[in-house]
Amino acid sequence: MAHGAYLHDLRFWKNRRFITSTFIFAVVASLCVFVLLPTFYLISFTLTRWTEVYADVFANPLIGDENWMQILRYLSFSLRLSIVAVALDFLFGIPLAYFLARKQFLGKSLLEDIITLSLVIPTSGFGVATLLTWTGVSGLGVLLGRGVVEASYVVPIVNVPFLMLLVHVALTFPYVVRTLQGKLENLEPIFAQASRTLGASAFTTFRKIIFPLSIPALFSGGVLAFARSLGETGATMVVASIHTTAPMAIVRWVSEFKLATASFLGFLLIIFATIAILLVDVFVQRIGAFKTPKSNTLARIGHQVLRTEKVLSGKLRWLKDIASLAAVLTIVILPIIVVLTSVGAYWSLDPDTGKYQGSVLYQLFGPPNYFSSLMSATLTSVLVAVISTYIAACIAIPSVYLIKRYRAGGTLRHLLRIPLIVPSSALGLSVLLLWGPSGLNLATPGIWLIVLTHIVFSVPVVMEPTIAVYEGSGISMYEGVARTLGATPYDAVETISIPMLKRGILAGVILSFTRSLGETGATFLVMGSDVTVPPLVVNMVESLAIPAALFASAYLIALSLILLLLFRIVVRK
Amino acid sequence: MPDVKLVKARKTFDKGRIVAVDQVSLHVRDKEYFSLVGPSGCGKTTTLRMIAGLVEPDEGEIFIGDKLVTSLPPEDRDIGYVFQQYALFPNMDVWDNVTYGPTVKAWTEKKRERIGREMLEMVKLYDRADAIPDELSGGMMQRVALSRALAAGSKLLLLDEPLGALDAKIRNELRYEIRKLVNDLELTAIHVTHDQAEAMAVSDRIAIMKKGRILQVGTPYELYMKPQEIFVANFIGESNFLEGRVVRLTDDIATIRLRGDLKVRARRNEASKRNERVVLAIRPEAFEISKRQRKSVNELKGVVEKVRFEGTDIRYELRLANDDSVIVVRPSLGGEWFKHNDKITISFSPDKTHTFLYPPQGLLTELELE
Ligand SMILES: Nc1ncnc2c1ncn2[C@@H]1O[C@H](COP(=O)(O)OP(=O)(O)O)[C@@H](O)[C@H]1O
Ligand SMILES: [Mg+2]
Numbered sequence: 001m002a003h004g005a006y007l008h009d010l011r012f013w014k015n016r017r018f019i020t021s022t023f024i025f026a027v028v029a030s031l032c033v034f035v036l037l038p039t040f041y042l043i044s045f046t047l048t049r050w051t052e053v054y055a056d057v058f059a060n061p062l063i064g065d066e067n068w069m070q071i072l073r074y075l076s077f078s079l080r081l082s083i084v085a086v087a088l089d090f091l092f093g094i095p096l097a098y099f100l101a102r103k104q105f106l107g108k109s110l111l112e113d114i115i116t117l118s119l120v121i122p123t124s125g126f127g128v129a130t131l132l133t134w135t136g137v138s139g140l141g142v143l144l145g146r147g148v149v150e151a152s153y154v155v156p157i158v159n160v161p162f163l164m165l166l167v168h169v170a171l172t173f174p175y176v177v178r179t180l181q182g183k184l185e186n187l188e189p190i191f192a193q194a195s196r197t198l199g200a201s202a203f204t205t206f207r208k209i210i211f212p213l214s215i216p217a218l219f220s221g222g223v224l225a226f227a228r229s230l231g232e233t234g235a236t237m238v239v240a241s242i243h244t245t246a247p248m249a250i251v252r253w254v255s256e257f258k259l260a261t262a263s264f265l266g267f268l269l270i271i272f273a274t275i276a277i278l279l280v281d282v283f284v285q286r287i288g289a290f291k292t293p294k295s296n297t298l299a300r301i302g303h304q305v306l307r308t309e310k311v312l313s314g315k316l317r318w319l320k321d322i323a324s325l326a327a328v329l330t331i332v333i334l335p336i337i338v339v340l341t342s343v344g345a346y347w348s349l350d351p352d353t354g355k356y357q358g359s360v361l362y363q364l365f366g367p368p369n370y371f372s373s374l375m376s377a378t379l380t381s382v383l384v385a386v387i388s389t390y391i392a393a394c395i396a397i398p399s400v401y402l403i404k405r406y407r408a409g410g411t412l413r414h415l416l417r418i419p420l421i422v423p424s425s426a427l428g429l430s431v432l433l434l435w436g437p438s439g440l441n442l443a444t445p446g447i448w449l450i451v452l453t454h455i456v457f458s459v460p461v462v463m464e465p466t467i468a469v470y471e472g473s474g475i476s477m478y479e480g481v482a483r484t485l486g487a488t489p490y491d492a493v494e495t496i497s498i499p500m501l502k503r504g505i506l507a508g509v510i511l512s513f514t515r516s517l518g519e520t521g522a523t524f525l526v527m528g529s530d531v532t533v534p535p536l537v538v539n540m541v542e543s544l545a546i547p548a549a550l551f552a553s554a555y556l557i558a559l560s561l562i563l564l565l566l567f568r569i570v571v572r573k
Numbered sequence: 574m575p576d577v578k579l580v581k582a583r584k585t586f587d588k589g590r591i592v593a594v595d596q597v598s599l600h601v602r603d604k605e606y607f608s609l610v611g612p613s614g615c616g617k618t619t620t621l622r623m624i625a626g627l628v629e630p631d632e633g634e635i636f637i638g639d640k641l642v643t644s645l646p647p648e649d650r651d652i653g654y655v656f657q658q659y660a661l662f663p664n665m666d667v668w669d670n671v672t673y674g675p676t677v678k679a680w681t682e683k684k685r686e687r688i689g690r691e692m693l694e695m696v697k698l699y700d701r702a703d704a705i706p707d708e709l710s711g712g713m714m715q716r717v718a719l720s721r722a723l724a725a726g727s728k729l730l731l732l733d734e735p736l737g738a739l740d741a742k743i744r745n746e747l748r749y750e751i752r753k754l755v756n757d758l759e760l761t762a763i764h765v766t767h768d769q770a771e772a773m774a775v776s777d778r779i780a781i782m783k784k785g786r787i788l789q790v791g792t793p794y795e796l797y798m799k800p801q802e803i804f805v806a807n808f809i810g811e812s813n814f815l816e817g818r819v820v821r822l823t824d825d826i827a828t829i830r831l832r833g834d835l836k837v838r839a840r841r842n843e844a845s846k847r848n849e850r851v852v853l854a855i856r857p858e859a860f861e862i863s864k865r866q867r868k869s870v871n872e873l874k875g876v877v878e879k880v881r882f883e884g885t886d887i888r889y890e891l892r893l894a895n896d897d898s899v900i901v902v903r904p905s906l907g908g909e910w911f912k913h914n915d916k917i918t919i920s921f922s923p924d925k926t927h928t929f930l931y932p933p934q935g936l937l938t939e940l941e942l943e
Contacts, residue, residue: 477660480627483647484654485674486725491648495677499664 024406027398031416034395035459038452039270039419041439042430046267049260056260067261070249075268077160078246082229084158085168086176089225090218092169092327093176095320098206100177101184111328113568115174118332120511120567121560122518123171124534125553127238128541129335130167132342132550140334151241163239168232170331172225179221183214223280224421227273231423233521237538247425251524254429263433266426273421281414336557343554346547363548370548373536374555380447381532385516388451389509392458397505399459400466401493404476413467420460428453428522436526445528453526454516461515462508469504503570510567514560575638575651575729575761577601577624582633584619593619595785596633601763601778606755608764608772610808611782612942617765620782621733624763625654637729648677653722657734659714661706667693667717668702674725692720695754712743719751723758730755732764736771748775769809773797781805784943803852803929803939812854812927813899814936819849827928829853833895837871839926850931857902859925862889862911866918875899877915891919 046053057067100112118126133140135151153162233247240248246265253262343360345351350358357366364371399416403409419427431453435442443449475497482492498505520534527535533556540549577599584594594616601607609617622628624635626647635643642650661670669676672689680688693699696716706714715735722730735751736744752775755762766772772779773793780790781804789801793809800806803814820836821828827844829851830836837853844851866872878898879890882905889901889911901919911917932939 473663474658474660477656477658478662480647481654481656481660481662482673482677483627484625484650484652484731485677485721486648486651487673487677488648489646491677495673496662496664500662 023398024402027395027402030395031399031412031459034391034452034455035419036415038431038434038456039422039427040430041434042263042266042270042426045430045433046263053260053264056258057264067258071246071261071265071268074244074246074249074265077243078230080158081160081164081168081245082226084160085165085172085229086222086226088165088169089173089176090222092324093173093221094180094218096173096324096328097177097180097184098210099321099324101181111325113564114328114332115177116567117336117561117564118170119174120514120518120564121171121336122520122534122537122553122556123167123232123234123236124238124520124537125339125518125556125560126171126335127167127235128537128549128553129339129557130163130170130235130331131239131541132546133335133338134163134166136338136342136546140338151239152243161239161241161243163241164236164243164245166331167235167239168229170335171232171235172229173328175224175228176218176221179217179224180214183217184210220280223276227276227421227423230269230272231421231425231521233423233425233524234518234534234538237520238541247423247521250423250425250429251521254432254525259433259438262429266423266429269423269426270430273423274418277417277421278414281417339550339554339557342550346550350547358547360547360551363545364551368545368548370540370545370552373531374533374548374552377531377533377536380450380530381517381534384447384450384454384532385513388454388458388516389462389512391451392455392462392512393505393509395455396459396462396508397466397501399463400470400501403463403467404470416460416463419457420464424457424519424521425525427456428525431456431522432526445526445530447527447530449526449528450523450530450532453522454519457519458512458516461512462505465508465511466501466504469501473500475500506570507567510563510570514563514567517563518556518560576603576605576636577729577761577763578634578636579620579624580634580636582620582623582630582635584616584623584628584630592785594623594630597782597785597787598633599780599787599790601761603761604759606752606762606764606775606777608766608776608779609782610766610769610772610779612808613767614943615782616785617767617782618733621654621731621763621765625652625731626650627654651725651727652729652731653725653727654731655715655718655722655733655735657737659706659711659718659738661714661717661721663706665705666702667698667704667706667709670706670717671702671721671724673721678725688724688726692724693717696720711739712747715739715747716750719754723754723760728758728760730760730762732762734766735764736768737766744771751775773809779809781808783808800854800927803854803932803936806854806927806929807940810856811900811902812856814940815853815855815897815899816931816936817851817853819844819847819851822847826923827851829928831895832897833893835873835893835895837873838923839928840924842928843930844928852929852931852936854927854929855899855921855925857888857900859921860899860901860903860919861921862901862903862917862919863909864911864915864917867920869920871923872918872920873899874916874918877911877913877917880911880913891917 057071058065060067100108131151134149149162151163154160155162155165231247233251236245237248237251244252246269250262250266253259253265346358346360348359348361349356352358356362362368364374399412403413431449432445433439435449435452437444443452478496478500479489479492482496483489487495518534519532520538523532524535524538531539533552537549537552537556540546540552578601579597579599582594582597583592585592597616597620609620611617619628623630624637626642626645629644633643634641637650637652661667662673665673668689671692672685675685675688689702690699693702696719698713698716698720701709701713706717709717715738719735732751736747739747748771751762754760764772764776776793778790778792779796781788781796783804789796789805791799796805796809800809806812807814815831817829817831819827820830822841822844825841826838827841828836828838829844831853839853873893875891875893877889878892881888885905886902887905887910889903891899891901893899899919
């Protein structure tokens with residue numbers, strides 16, 4: 001009898017294995033088709049058509065290697081911009097992260113919300129806000145009666161445009177702050193307190209203990225910020241004036257049908273981003289902490305250093321906290337306030353010239369009739385966001401299981417982080433070439449191609465917070481418990497894991513929805529005539545319909561504020 | 574009905590680099606309270622998880638009742654498992670936690686109600702049925718976990734350090750509570766702990782594990798009185814170890830020459846031939862201690878080096894004439910007390926000793942925990 005029971009069980013077990021492998025196959029296949037293939041297609045496209053690309057970029061019969069020269073120019077410009085932006089991120093971000101990790105104060109969660117806001121804000125809307133704040137008469141200019149700076153003003157020495165630098169810092173510093181803050185909150189109490197009890201001043205503790213321990217976090221935050229800056233399109237296009245960055249060049253070249261040159265530049269951007277993230281994931285995270293190098297010079301002047309640090313610990317603290325707070329408020333909050341209030345100022349007439357033609361009302365409902373295009377763009381945007389987020393969630397949630405359960409999961413996770421940092425215009429180009437008319441011809445530019453593009457980054461966006469919750473809540477232990485109580489693996493997932501993961505999934509879904517709603521760079525390339533709101537804003541700016549752009553930006557920002565509120569409720573429950 | 578058999582079970586991790594459980598064979602009898610004891614990292618949890626089906630052994634077989642369960646998933650093994658970290662589902666209240674097993678097994682509503690109530694009353698927490706786990710104290714959470722493990726009617730209870738996260742006082746109470754429950758419900762229990770005192774207090778039989786292997790299985794009495802290995806003699810209770818050589822052997826007595834030419838008589842055990850190198854194990858509580866010589870067997874002279882009053886007991890650290898050091902523990906309310914530097918004589922009866930062969934890798938290596 002025992003023997004029979006054994007056979008029965010064995011068959012049952014095998015059957016279950018069959019279901020499991022079908023499941024794994026389905027998930028891996030959809031990840032490959034919807035996420036990984038589009039991400040890396042541009043690389044294989046460029047390599048397989050190398051002769052074509054080479055002929056166009058390096059040996060054009062008409063202009064020789066002028067295209068290559070342009071690529072180099074845009075690329076070096078973009079790299080310089082990103083490096084300066086990340087340097088400023090560190091300058092403001094490190095004290096801010098330290099401040100947030102250490103202090104409890106009134107308004108702390110508001111400050112954290114502001115930092116989150118710059119991650120989710122639709123960038124083209126934010127670009128309009130910044131443009132208006134610094135160059136318009138109704139922004140900071142009210143004090144002077146004219147714009148504070150010219151739109152094309154270039155910061156001397158570092159040689160990057162002022163406005164671009166501002167939006168890039170505003171949109172990237174949260175990566176530095178959040179990764180570092182997370183790390184500091186974990187190690188602050190034990191190590192730092194130990195160091196202080198041993199007699200080290202706050203500054204010395206920072207230099208000898210906290211800083212070395214948080215270098216890996218700084219690296220990953222820095223790389224994320226760098227990648228985001230390198231790929232930023234929406235706000236950059238709005239404030240660009242006469243300057244062109246690499247992602248903008250891709251958008252322009254695609255619209256001029258210079259596909260070979262555009263894809264080569266996109267290829268380079270993807271390679272840069274991939275190398276950056278692999279460096280961080282594979283090397284830096286392994287090391288864990290850096291040893292402070294033993295320096296003889298430092299030892300000699302050690303006593304002096306320690307004394308200075310003691311003094312600084314007492315006095316300088318206020319200064320750096322205030323400075324970084326002020327910076328955040330100026331570059332993030334001020335533009336938002338300006339754009340929201342300016343809509344009122346421009347409502348019925350242009351405050352500058354006093355003309356009705358320059359008012360929001362005229363441009364929305366008058367002959368230009370931007371209101372109806374805004375409404376149809378909103379419909380497209382929301383449809384795209386809903387569909388792509390839904391499909392992304394269906395792929396992402398089972399992927400979390402694969403990643404946490406199987407040995408190869410770690411590699412898969414590294415791979416899936418790449419779409420998050422690949423410059424979105426390169427991604428859009430990749431999708432266009434893969435699914436579009438010149439590739440498999442599955443969809444023509446339009447809403448479905450936008451959906452296919454947004455899925456690529458939405459999957460990792462949904463996945464990351466879900467994994468974070470998974471790791472933070474001991475799901476696999478609870479599943480084990482459920483199994484010992486008689487739950488099948490499916491019962492366990494349904495009754496334990498999904499309810500426990502719910503918050504992570506919801507957070508991911510909201511983030512993905514927001515990101516889809518604000519995406520500009522990739523959407524430009526794949527939208528055809530189905531315009532979404534962020535590209536519409538850019539078009540408005542380019543056709544100098546500033547009041548309409550103002551209204552649309554305020555509208556987008558208001559939408560993202562509502563989503564942020566939702567996100568906050570979900571995350572802080 | 575549920576006895577548990579492991580036959581040469583082996584489990585490795587990290588592609589074979591870590592051998593967590595090595596060729597373990599065990600037979601836990603029906604309705605027995607069985608403990609698995611050993612230093613942490615010795616493979617107790619892994620053994621228990623193999624029995625539960627949470628990990629699959631690389632080699633060997635596992636039977637529950639008469640059924641081969643080696644690759645049966647946990648939900649089909651009909652077990653109750655209690656985890657050290659309680660592991661109450663944080664997304665459910667106490668009631669839903671306790672009735673989880675009956676729910677996923679699709680028992681009728683009526684039966685679920687009855688069982689849930691019975692189980693919670695059994696651990697005296699029925700009035701907290703609506704609480705979420707975070708609101709309960711550690712002891713309460715573990716009692717809920719216990720009733721949850723038993724709610725589906727399993728007769729085999731697996732406990733992994735169930736008391737490890739609790740305060741000392743509650744730990745002591747709860748261990749007798751669990752023992753009583755196991756008796757009343759006629760369960761078979763396998764209890765994993767690194768705390769030998771806990772295991773000694775409640776178990777019918779105990780298996781001592783070290784580095785993935787089982788060294789000895791026996792009742793608490795057998796393990797204390799007849800340890801078969803030096804490690805066991807030290808891990809269950811405590812022992813003094815004196816090195817020496819056999820000088821004479823009779824039927825059950827070995828005469829052993831210690832360092833400094835001191836001769837003592839001990840139980841023969843493993844000693845098999847003259848001049849063999851051996852280790853003599855004597856428990857601290859096996860010694861008589863006095864200031865006068867009494868002309869009995871096995872008298873050794875020494876000086877009190879340290880005295881520590883520990884409440885129930887007094888603990889003396891002595892230095893013998895041959896410079897060996899010995900720990901002696903006496904009940905503090907019985908007999909004479911001694912002070913630092915007192916010259917004393919200790920004695921012990923040969924049948925309170927154990928003789929082991931000197932371990933080839935040395936005594937300290939043998940006693941290492943990991
Ligand atoms: N999932 C795992 N992966 C790798 N090593 C493990 C795993 N589980 C246990 N081990 C290792 O196996 C050994 C035995 O562990 P365990 O059974 O938990 O010991 P115990 O419960 O006796 O403390 C330890 O060295 C532990 O590090
Ligand atoms: Mg354990």
